[in-house]
Amino acid sequence: MSLLRVSSPHMTRPGNTGDVMLLVIMATLPGLAMLTWFFGWGTFINILWASLVAIGCEALIVALRGRPVRHYLRDYSAILTAVLLGLSLPPLAPWWLTLIAVSFAIIVAKHLYGGIGQNPFNPAMVGYALVLIAFPVEMTSWLAPQTLSITPGQSMGFIDALFAIFPFLSKISLSVSVETFDAVTMATPLDAFKHKGALTAEEFWSTELIVSTVSWKAWQLVSIGFLVGGIYLIYRKIFTWHIPVSMLAALGIMSLIFWSTDPSNYAYPELHLLGGATMLGAFFIATDPVTAATSIKGKLYYGAGIGILVYLIRNWGNYPDAIAFAVLLMNFVAPLIDHYTQPRTYGHKSTK
Amino acid sequence: MNWQPNKHLHTFHGGIHPPENKQQSTRAAIETTLLPSKLILPLQQHIGQQAKTLVQVGDQVLKGQMIAEPNGYVSAAVHAPTSGTVTAIEAHALPHPSGLSEQCIIIEPDGKDEWTQLTPVVDYQQLAKADLLQHISDAGITGLGGAGFPTAVKLNPSEDLPINTLILNAAECEPYITADDMLMREHAAEVITGLQIMAHILQPEKCLIGIEVNKPEAIAALQHAVDELQLTELITIERIPVKYPSGGEKQLIQILTGMEVPNGGIPADIGMVCHNVGTAVAVSRAIIKGEPLISRITTITGEAVSRQGNIEVLLGTPIDTLLAHFGVKQDKLHRLVMGGPMMGFTLDDVSLPVVKATNCILAATRKELPDPAPEQACIRCGMCAEACPASLLPQQLYWFSKSREFDKALSHNLLDCIECGACSYVCPSNIPLVQYYRFAKGEIRIEEHERTASDHARQRFEARTARLEQEEAEKEAKRQARAEAAAAAKKAKEAASDSNDDKAIDPKAAVVQAALERAKARKAKKAAETATGEVADDTPSKQPAVDKDTPKLSAVERAKARKAARAAEQGNEQTTDKAAKKGGLSALEKAKAKRAQQADGSKPSEQPESSSKAEKKGPSALERAKAKRAAEGEQLTNSDTAAVDNTEPAKAMSALEKAKAKRAAQSSDAESTAAAAAPVSALERAKAKRAEQAQQSPSEPAAEEKKQLSALERAKLKRAQAADNEASVETSAASTTDRPDSADKKPMSALERAKAKRAEQAMQDAAEDSAADTENRD
Numbered sequence A: 001m002s003l004l005r006v007s008s009p010h011m012t013r014p015g016n017t018g019d020v021m022l023l024v025i026m027a028t029l030p031g032l033a034m035l036t037w038f039f040g041w042g043t044f045i046n047i048l049w050a051s052l053v054a055i056g057c058e059a060l061i062v063a064l065r066g067r068p069v070r071h072y073l074r075d076y077s078a079i080l081t082a083v084l085l086g087l088s089l090p091p092l093a094p095w096w097l098t099l100i101a102v103s104f105a106i107i108v109a110k111h112l113y114g115g116i117g118q119n120p121f122n123p124a125m126v127g128y129a130l131v132l133i134a135f136p137v138e139m140t141s142w143l144a145p146q147t148l149s150i151t152p153g154q155s156m157g158f159i160d161a162l163f164a165i166f167p168f169l170s171k172i173s174l175s176v177s178v179e180t181f182d183a184v185t186m187a188t189p190l191d192a193f194k195h196k197g198a199l200t201a202e203e204f205w206s207t208e209l210i211v212s213t214v215s216w217k218a219w220q221l222v223s224i225g226f227l228v229g230g231i232y233l234i235y236r237k238i239f240t241w242h243i244p245v246s247m248l249a250a251l252g253i254m255s256l257i258f259w260s261t262d263p264s265n266y267a268y269p270e271l272h273l274l275g276g277a278t279m280l281g282a283f284f285i286a287t288d289p290v291t292a293a294t295s296i297k298g299k300l301y302y303g304a305g306i307g308i309l310v311y312l313i314r315n316w317g318n319y320p321d322a323i324a325f326a327v328l329l330m331n332f333v334a335p336l337i338d339h340y341t342q343p344r345t346y347g348h349k350s351t352k
Numbered sequence B: 001m002n003w004q005p006n007k008h009l010h011t012f013h014g015g016i017h018p019p020e021n022k023q024q025s026t027r028a029a030i031e032t033t034l035l036p037s038k039l040i041l042p043l044q045q046h047i048g049q050q051a052k053t054l055v056q057v058g059d060q061v062l063k064g065q066m067i068a069e070p071n072g073y074v075s076a077a078v079h080a081p082t083s084g085t086v087t088a089i090e091a092h093a094l095p096h097p098s099g100l101s102e103q104c105i106i107i108e109p110d111g112k113d114e115w116t117q118l119t120p121v122v123d124y125q126q127l128a129k130a131d132l133l134q135h136i137s138d139a140g141i142t143g144l145g146g147a148g149f150p151t152a153v154k155l156n157p158s159e160d161l162p163i164n165t166l167i168l169n170a171a172e173c174e175p176y177i178t179a180d181d182m183l184m185r186e187h188a189a190e191v192i193t194g195l196q197i198m199a200h201i202l203q204p205e206k207c208l209i210g211i212e213v214n215k216p217e218a219i220a221a222l223q224h225a226v227d228e229l230q231l232t233e234l235i236t237i238e239r240i241p242v243k244y245p246s247g248g249e250k251q252l253i254q255i256l257t258g259m260e261v262p263n264g265g266i267p268a269d270i271g272m273v274c275h276n277v278g279t280a281v282a283v284s285r286a287i288i289k290g291e292p293l294i295s296r297i298t299t300i301t302g303e304a305v306s307r308q309g310n311i312e313v314l315l316g317t318p319i320d321t322l323l324a325h326f327g328v329k330q331d332k333l334h335r336l337v338m339g340g341p342m343m344g345f346t347l348d349d350v351s352l353p354v355v356k357a358t359n360c361i362l363a364a365t366r367k368e369l370p371d372p373a374p375e376q377a378c379i380r381c382g383m384c385a386e387a388c389p390a391s392l393l394p395q396q397l398y399w400f401s402k403s404r405e406f407d408k409a410l411s412h413n414l415l416d417c418i419e420c421g422a423c424s425y426v427c428p429s430n431i432p433l434v435q436y437y438r439f440a441k442g443e444i445r446i447e448e449h450e451r452t453a454s455d456h457a458r459q460r461f462e463a464r465t466a467r468l469e470q471e472e473a474e475k476e477a478k479r480q481a482r483a484e485a486a487a488a489a490k491k492a493k494e495a496a497s498d499s500n501d502d503k504a505i506d507p508k509a510a511v512v513q514a515a516l517e518r519a520k521a522r523k524a525k526k527a528a529e530t531a532t533g534e535v536a537d538d539t540p541s542k543q544p545a546v547d548k549d550t551p552k553l554s555a556v557e558r559a560k561a562r563k564a565a566r567a568a569e570q571g572n573e574q575t576t577d578k579a580a581k582k583g584g585l586s587a588l589e590k591a592k593a594k595r596a597q598q599a600d601g602s603k604p605s606e607q608p609e610s611s612s613k614a615e616k617k618g619p620s621a622l623e624r625a626k627a628k629r630a631a632e633g634e635q636l637t638n639s640d641t642a643a644v645d646n647t648e649p650a651k652a653m654s655a656l657e658k659a660k661a662k663r664a665a666q667s668s669d670a671e672s673t674a675a676a677a678a679p680v681s682a683l684e685r686a687k688a689k690r691a692e693q694a695q696q697s698p699s700e701p702a703a704e705e706k707k708q709l710s711a712l713e714r715a716k717l718k719r720a721q722a723a724d725n726e727a728s729v730e731t732s733a734a735s736t737t738d739r740p741d742s743a744d745k746k747p748m749s750a751l752e753r754a755k756a757k758r759a760e761q762a763m764q765d766a767a768e769d770s771a772a773d774t775e776n777r778d
Ligand code: SF4
Pocket: B377, B378, B379, B380, B381, B382, B383, B384, B385, B394, B395, B398, B423, B426, B427, B428, B429, B430, B431, B433
């Protein structure tokens, strides 16, 4: 009989990091379903492709670092990064855009900083920011919701989307010619609103009827999809409510203040909360534990910081959506927040 | 019957809900019939100083007979659990995380189970508090909840800390363990009586019994007993929610009162004392029946035994006997844990005995407690912080411990970690967080040691310089004294020779002459004394006269003892390590301060050299230990990077823990060194005790430290001897030059006495040095 000698505790909760990551990936499904429903298979294909790239990069780097590859792949963190990137990129983003974003995220933003758990910046957002700066055109052309397609023939199927993303595939394929297909692209409601020019809000909404009705509705539902997934994760105690709630609250309050003072120039809060990537950002990106603040109070500050920055960048920055930059900026100050928001330890008078 | 938790209670941060696994062992009543063929009784079953053997090999002992007495204030007696013969007194492995060996008394039962004469207290209400405490102390009672702090000490907080709440810890929050539950079900009246006795001693305003609602039978039984004894005024049974670790002393206090034990303090600081239910029963038996603590209730559980339940087992029963009694399935037994699955420690030797703190033996199969999963990287998910009952940030502590940023770990209050394991339990990356904290705490202790060691060296150097200067002055003074003495002697001699002539003729004159002589002698003596007195006065760091100093010293020592006791008591709250460290340090500082005060001029010049030599030896041993540790630390880090195979890190960890625990054990020894010296008011006794300790300490286990210590001690002894020698040499030198005759013998002897006194002082200092160094070793 050989008795095991280990230190306490002898019991741990079943499960491992991979389970947590998988659960998060699963929780993106409602949002992904909505995206696919409204914008076709593009995002779905993006995610698959991004995942492949991520696994490849991860395996490569882990092998180069002389670590056990299978062990590291099993934590699914690379795939989660890929999924988040895939969800953020435009549905018909060309394959090379995804490739660049994902490989940069995994290789530079994650592994050059020491691998999982040690990266100060959210890898998915670093990859996203890189391609957003480098390829603004590709990045801002979102597909119009499919329901907009007037003629049934133009409806975009899986194959169409695949060819749109990987144009070279159509060359070797003998079937449909891509040339016949002209995808309708348009800006997201937020983007559109930002570029409304001299129009007042009322004029914008009346002229951009398409945006105001169908597209807006699509985005609302996508956001609600992510919201549902996020709430599920809170319920499963994967993360706490503090970051998403404080971020949404900050964003909501900011937009409410500006909108109530000047409704013709500032979008109403709902547009900020449900348009664009707000929900995805609040529940799946800002909550990335590695790069967020840790203590309860710290999380509240961190989330609120993101919310405020998002609003500022959306209104006065050069980019239509601001989640990536806001998150990255707050990643930057997270250690500082941590330093000043240590919880009060049992028996201590106050925090230091 | 189903109880709800009381509404007015408070809560503590975090906590977890691991599977309780308590039903298995509560189905059968407590068994009582197990008489092993051999009992192994460690002298050290408690926090504090090891007990002192009272028996010899071959002695016949009776059940309940004291076989080892407490050695000092913070110590506990050991009694024979049954009648029989002492067959050996030898080192035997102890059930301790370290797997240390310590002196044990081995008894072979004769099967008669014959009691010794017991002395029950007829009416404890009539007895003085001190007498009751003496009874409890004589019964060898220590906390039975797991930490094993001597109960009499805990029942005797210093007078300036009035106790308003006496808490009985019946939470028993660890999974699997049901010893307290069953005890309360079957012996509720004794629990309440014990509580009543403790309340009589402490005179609190109220008594609270904190019990988790998953023990409805126990709650009902207690309530019944309270009603029966008409104590509802005094005692409140508080039903608390089930949450681990609600049974942690600090957490229970927080739940029941909403107050927190201040950082670095003990519950008595906020007017509370907390005892375990098992302890209450032991107190009740000691007072009402006069029975010492010779058995305890232990849970035997886990899937590797065919029968699970509780047994009132004689202390010292080998665990293999116990396991066999419960039908252990040897092939299935994979992990043997003493204590619960959250805070217990694994045993790899089944011949270890049951001790006072053994509340559970968990014989688990591999399926039940699977081998630790491979460690993954921390994803900073914060689940650990959510679970931490001390409101720490375990992920940060882990990070700092791993990267050896110990100062940051300290600033994140690493030392407030109670090692409850809640963080490890929830960590999705399966990081053995608590192991990292233990590692870091050990490292911090070593660093601390080094720092104090170098402080020590500096102090010694300064003391030496001062000493040399002083010696110069002293020599000068001595010369003068001698000259005066010689002059006096000459006069006396002349007088003597005069009287010699007359002696035969006039007896009356002889008497007068003798009186004169005496007066002269007295004068000479006085002269000599003032001479030495001047020397003493000249120096700022003067050596106070021994007799004069005695009361002061004993006061200091008393304070020291109290401090050590306090520190040790802190250790009671689950973190033996932390407290041991703190206690060690504060005691150390005290010792240092004392030494600084006493930096005396009377030590001969050889001393600093020999001591510095000894110190040179010290650090090198330390260096070795450090190197070893560093290697282990390396392993620790590597274990994470090559995390696939976990057996390696596990091994490294256990080695690490061994080393650490050894140190912890020693540091608690060191504390008690200070503590043991406490109640001694006369210097002689203190000295005797110290000498005794000096004798004992070489028998301590850690080979390296032992060497270091004995080298040090040898040096000290040499030094003391040298001091002695020098004194006598000087005396004799003085005698030869001054031609001893009847008259100058007296002044000389006065000088001699002064010298002797100084030598004695030097000796004492040496002993104190070694005591300080003993403390240093943690
Ligand atoms: S629970 Fe584990 S993985 Fe999560 S933050 Fe704590 S140590 Fe890191």
